[in-house]
Amino acid sequence: MSLRFFLDKARESRLLTVVTDEIDPHLEMAQVISRLEGPPLLFERAKGYDCSVVASLCGARENVAVGLGVEVGQLLFTLAEAVAHPSVPPVVESGPCQEVVEEQVDLETLPILTHLPQDAGPYITAAVAVTKDSDHGRNVSFHRLLRLDHSHLVARLVEGRGTDMLLKKSPGDVEVAICIGNSLPVLLAAATTPSPDVDEFSIANALHPTTLVKCLTVDLEVPSDTEIVLEGHFTRATAPEGPFLDLTGTMDIVRQGPIIEVSCITRRHDTIYQALLPGGLEHKLLMGLPREPTIFAEVSKACCCVNVLLTPGAGTWLHGVVQIRKQDADDGRRAIEAAFRGHPSMKHVVVVDEDIDIYDPTEVEWAIATRFQADRDLMVLENQPSSSLDPSATHVPGEKSRTTKMGLDATIPWRKPNGEPRAPEEREQFRRIRYEA
Numbered sequence: 001m002s003l004r005f006f007l008d009k010a011r012e013s014r015l016l017t018v019v020t021d022e023i024d025p026h027l028e029m030a031q032v033i034s035r036l037e038g039p040p041l042l043f044e045r046a047k048g049y050d051c052s053v054v055a056s057l058c059g060a061r062e063n064v065a066v067g068l069g070v071e072v073g074q075l076l077f078t079l080a081e082a083v084a085h086p087s088v089p090p091v092v093e094s095g096p097c098q099e100v101v102e103e104q105v106d107l108e109t110l111p112i113l114t115h116l117p118q119d120a121g122p123y124i125t126a127a128v129a130v131t132k133d134s135d136h137g138r139n140v141s142f143h144r145l146l147r148l149d150h151s152h153l154v155a156r157l158v159e160g161r162g163t164d165m166l167l168k169k170s171p172g173d174v175e176v177a178i179c180i181g182n183s184l185p186v187l188l189a190a191a192t193t194p195s196p197d198v199d200e201f202s203i204a205n206a207l208h209p210t211t212l213v214k215c216l217t218v219d220l221e222v223p224s225d226t227e228i229v230l231e232g233h234f235t236r237a238t239a240p241e242g243p244f245l246d247l248t249g250t251m252d253i254v255r256q257g258p259i260i261e262v263s264c265i266t267r268r269h270d271t272i273y274q275a276l277l278p279g280g281l282e283h284k285l286l287m288g289l290p291r292e293p294t295i296f297a298e299v300s301k302a303c304c305c306v307n308v309l310l311t312p313g314a315g316t317w318l319h320g321v322v323q324i325r326k327q328d329a330d331d332g333r334r335a336i337e338a339a340f341r342g343h344p345s346m347k348h349v350v351v352v353d354e355d356i357d358i359y360d361p362t363e364v365e366w367a368i369a370t371r372f373q374a375d376r377d378l379m380v381l382e383n384q385p386s387s388s389l390d391p392s393a394t395h396v397p398g399e400k401s402r403t404t405k406m407g408l409d410a411t412i413p414w415r416k417p418n419g420e421p422r423a424p425e426e427r428e429q430f431r432r433i434r435y436e437a
C-alpha cells in the first residue's frame, strides 16, 4: 500500500482535496495546509519545483481508517494487533523508489517547506529515518530535519530514544536512510515506540503487506514504494537545530543536533513530496494514535478497559480519556495509575463509564459535572516524569522534565459520601435520561 495507493483510495472516497493553484513551499503552503486541515491534501503545483506535494495524510482518524480499511473505532485494536504481532517484511530485488538515482545530491531541488518566519529554515517534517544497530537491528523513527545546504541536514533527536542511543554508543559516522513520501502503515509504525529489538517495518508489514529494497550506497533497507530516499550518514559534527514549532504549538528551544551528510538520492518518477504541518492535526494524531494501544494494554491489566482516546485539545499527547466497564469501586483509581504507566508523557486523564461517548468532549464534561467530586475522585501525583513538550513543566537541560499529574475518576461512584456501598439501582440514578427519537 503506497502513498499513491492511498491517494487513489482517498480520491475514490471523495476524501482528497486537490489544490490546483501554484503554491509556494516558502511560508505560503503551510498556511494553506493549516486552513484546509483534516482531509488529505494534494498540491499539484509547488512554485519553483517540478513535483507535487501531499499533506495531511493522517490529518483525521477517518483518513487513517480509510487507509487501513477499518472503522475509526477499530483503529486502536488494529494498531494493537500489529504491535503485538509484527511480521518481518520481505526484501525484494528492486522497487519504484529507485526509478531515478541522483549521485549529484542537491536537496534544494526538493520542495522542502519553510513553515513559519520564526523557523531556523526549511524543514523536512514527514521523513522517517532508518538506521541499523548491531545489538538491536533496524530502527525506524521520525526526526525533523533542518536543511543546511544542498547536501547537509541537521536532525532533532529526542534524548534516550533509539537513534539518539545509537549515535551515543557508535564511535564513528552512522549510516542512515531518510524516507519521504511513505505509506500510512509505515508512518504509523515509525511513530510507535516498541522495545528496541522490534523493527518498526515489521509493524508496518503487519498493518499491510510492505516490501523493502536494499539501498544503493548504504547497508540499509527501505520501503520499495517510498517516493524519495536520501541515503547518507550521521557525521560526528553538530549544528544548532531550531527554533521550530513543536507539537504543543509553542516554539521549541534551540539545541545542538547531529549533522547528516546525504550522499545519494533515489526517487520515483513523477515524485510526490510529503509535507507534515508541525503542531497540526496530523502531527498530533501520529504522535497520539500509537499511544492509545499502549494505554489500553496497561489499563486492561488493572481493570476492564473498553476504549482510550488522546484528546486533540492537548496535542493528542498530554490529555486522555479512558473508558472502563467498572467492576469494582476502585477501578477508576486503578485505571488512572495504569493510564500514566501506559503513556508516561500523559499529564491529565479522565476515566469514564461505558455510557459516555469518549469522542464527544461535552459528554466527558457531563460525566465530570455529574459523577465527580474533587475531594474523593481527584488524584494528584507530584514530581512525575514529564513530556519535554509541556512548556509549563520543569525543564533542566540533560535531565528528564518533571511535572505534576492529575487524574479524574468521573465514573459513577459506587460508594455513598459516608463510605457505604451504593446498591446497583442507586447507581442507575447517575445515568443520563435521553429523549429517544
Ligand SMILES: Cc1cc2nc3c(=O)[nH]c(=O)nc-3n(C[C@H](O)[C@H](O)[C@H](O)COP(=O)(O)O)c2cc1C
Pocket: 139, 140, 141, 142, 143, 144, 145, 156, 157, 158, 159, 160, 161, 162, 163, 190, 191, 192, 193, 194, 276, 282, 283, 286, 287
Ligand atoms: C510527526 C512526528 C514527528 C516526530 N519528530 C521527532 C523528532 O523530530 N525527533 C525525535 O527524536 N522524535 C520525533 N518523533 C518521535 C519519534 O519518532 C518516536 O518517538 C519514535 O517512536 C522513536 O522511537 P525509537 O525509540 O524506536 O527510535 C516524532 C514523531 C512523530 C509522529
